[in-house]
Amino acid sequence: MSLDWPRLQRALAIETERGFCNLQGNTYRFNEYLHEALTQTPLQQLPLSVRDRWQETAAAYAHYNDLSPSQRRHLVVQTRQLLYDVHRQLTSPPPRSPSLNQALKTVKGIGDRSAAKLEKLGLYTVADLIYYFPREHIDYARQVPIGQLQAGETVTVVGKVRRCNCFTSPRNAKLTILEIILQDSSGQIRLSRFYAGARYAQRAWQEQQKRLYAPQTIVAASGLVKLTKYGLTLEEPQLEVLDRAGAEIDSLTIGRIVPVYPLTEGVSPDVIRRAVNCILPLVQGYPDPLPQSLRQRHHLIPLDRALQYIHFPPDQRELSLARRRLVFDEFFYLQLGLLQRRRQQQQQAGAPLNPQGKLIEQFYQRLPFQLTGAQQRVVAEILADLERPIPMNRLVQGDVGSGKTVVAVIA
Template structure:
């Protein structure tokens, strides 16, 4: 498309910032985000075809309607627009297919040749292969090769696929007068003065001071050298001779402003023969790759190894067919690898990164879909009856009507249970959406078909909560159910083991105790795992191995953003209970400062005076768990004696014995205590409909998803409920995060925002989360690329689920998928 070039870089930046801030229609200096994009697309450049002009008008209209759109509609529009701009303006700048990728010239390392009788020139003439050892490259040598092995880099192939973790763009050359603080730039000027001296305050710190001039102005820049070797007077004089007056210097760095004016922070320097001379440096005047390093391995050492290996990039075969690359506008793999290391400009870098991010997501999704396909080839699971007297009796016992969402999800599950292939379904639902009822129907389907079921929860509190609820229903259905946790007495444990083996016990509820070896089911047909992301992959697998390919139903009350769900659970069928029972009121949420603490205590007093109850939650910081428990004890004593002497104030924390925790919760449920001071042990599973106030101290220490979970402990009855977020932090980010809770009750929106603020690993809150080890891709920034990769993987599986027609893709998948998931995903 030949058109005048619109300011698409500003559009991309606006779209990126809008996505980062949660699609809130940001207000800029002149316009709102939606107004800016609507006006921009309302002025199509000259030279567009009629169809393209219509496309621009349609997009202008879409952004005009942006304020009225739902969150999902806004996300889709922003993602589609970013992709359109990428294809239209960035992808259009791609180099021709037959053009060789840019490869910097290698510089020979000063090392002794490996074979003394052969000079280094001989090695240069012998073209290295992808599997050749790095140490045998003359530019690397044995000594440097040994250092590079510390990074896991042994071969040419290893270093080519060792992508930079970041890039610094020094490609833009500007005049000294044009320097703006915060930019990374390159300047070329003449040396007006050079000085090199030891710091008067620290004789181990040497300062190289240069004043450079060009036709527009002058600038003083400093470089700092720490160590005795630089304090040597001879070394300092050598530096002065290196940068004589009137020598032409190229300098690259980040522009900083101080009280003396602008300067370059820790600049890279190169001496040029003349002002118009070519800059040959690996770091000056170009987009510079930044690699993850380790002790003894310098950045230049890695860069030199990459440059030495880059000529071999032509030997890499691209596994993706040309038709697929063309359909998704992907660069050739050889070009992408060359340009991710040493791109000539930032546009080329964006094209290269897009291809390599697509690859990471594509092979991950292909592996998950293959795993799902192989699981469904198993035909040994129990075929369970979807209807029967037990399920009918249970429906009649319920004092409420199921929501439409509950009925839909139950139908999904019962359809799965009628097949001999094992069900592997994830049920997501916000707090209070009624997931337990859904799970009970699945459990009853197993029991009425003559099979046993197991329900595993991550904590004793949650397991006991499930057990208490199930006992009430199962007693009326004349069915036995038992609880097995780490606190279960030995005699009771032996009795449970015996009843499981004989088949007398149809349902066992418990914690990790369920996966211990003595637990043997006679005929396990269904496994239910609650808050499954809190268990490791191995733990979940061990419970499944207690039966012969049992059906698996996993549940979570922690809404997971779609990008995380696709990455973690791309091999599962997903159902959402996205409808709350009727009558639930919105929880009134307020962020308070320490000065407003008395308002919080007044609200608690008023609610308790009306017969209600309240939670006061203290943060649990892993680094100092004992200190936190002591703080909880002290806070409990202070509240009981000084703030609420007229009420009964209880205490609950994770270091209490199971019996003491159970006793405290029972007293709170029975309204024998009106206020309970607790740590996050009450985050999930505690159900006290009479509790209407949740006060969370130091709320800035919690993630948004965790705060939303805690808030879900109130609002479970008919009365108006309140959540008070007490924060001592005044930072803008902390305030913005907590305001999200004030504005929204939607768990999926809150989890999306939580991931943007804290990243996916923190949102999941556990090292056992099973997050893949992605090198370039970001689950926050690359949402649209993930969606495209998933689509491509689904199309490939639809054509050939065995992938036998694409041998290169299959080979690459076997290597990448194992590496991405550390092998654990294949359990």
């Protein structure tokens, strides 16, 4: 197959992230790229069971602009499922070896329910999810004494519970409020969490929370420091009970750099974070297409490490290294694609032209000025290109008023 599977999946993932807006790429719009890629795939190379679906999907992208946002979303989701089905049939992963083509619902710890939610985002395989990069990260890794908190920071605090109360709001019977006074040697802070729904208003659930956060319990809390009329607090704090002071915080959000993913209705941040955490071991040791010499020359970390740390980096330095590697890959493969297209174009036959004629001379005579040295040089390069037996592919670039228009008229 000549299809670039990762590039197709990335295009579909970015279109999903941008809200199905038919994103404009460097050369094509999203629907033009999908239509051309699917249309130019020889049907004889596809399994018989999917050839009709493949043709229908390719044709649908020709009318992508006419579809509503919900229809576009449905088409993108169907396309990702189609690519997954085809790729699964055309590839045979090594026995007993984890594969990025593995269906998410078969990964230990994810299961059918979470996989069904992830499908709403067009995520079907391990590769789909591992390349579903966070749109940003929140740094909760910095642990700060309560007495040194500053509004606007994202931090983690650890202290003992001084008092805990869990009750139904007097103004809203379906709103439950959990209030905790957390104290360390430098001061104390009031934390509040809000739970909407009838199940949280039940007395049994509220009493359970009081037992969980009983006085003297050691708790880690992460969030954005906010100034209220009651003093400093953490906005929507993430809470975890620790066994003892100094114990390791075992959480996907508390005390670490937290990934923030593009979401859709019915898919919570925790669903994606837990699923990503389940597939990270499958990425370890995954083959790197870039040779070690190239990675060393450009100071790039291995691909498996970059894919793991773009989701859950241990610190800001590793996050920066992961971003740098993945950004390098994007530009590197883009450049390879452009070079391949240039080579294909150079192999095409063109019609050589002889641009030396009366019209150009007459035009020069009518101009009320003489061309600058740079303009003459660019004109000469263009005329030389026109005389070659291959199609010309040239971009004229310059500041406002530099003479691009007169050069273009001569050409």
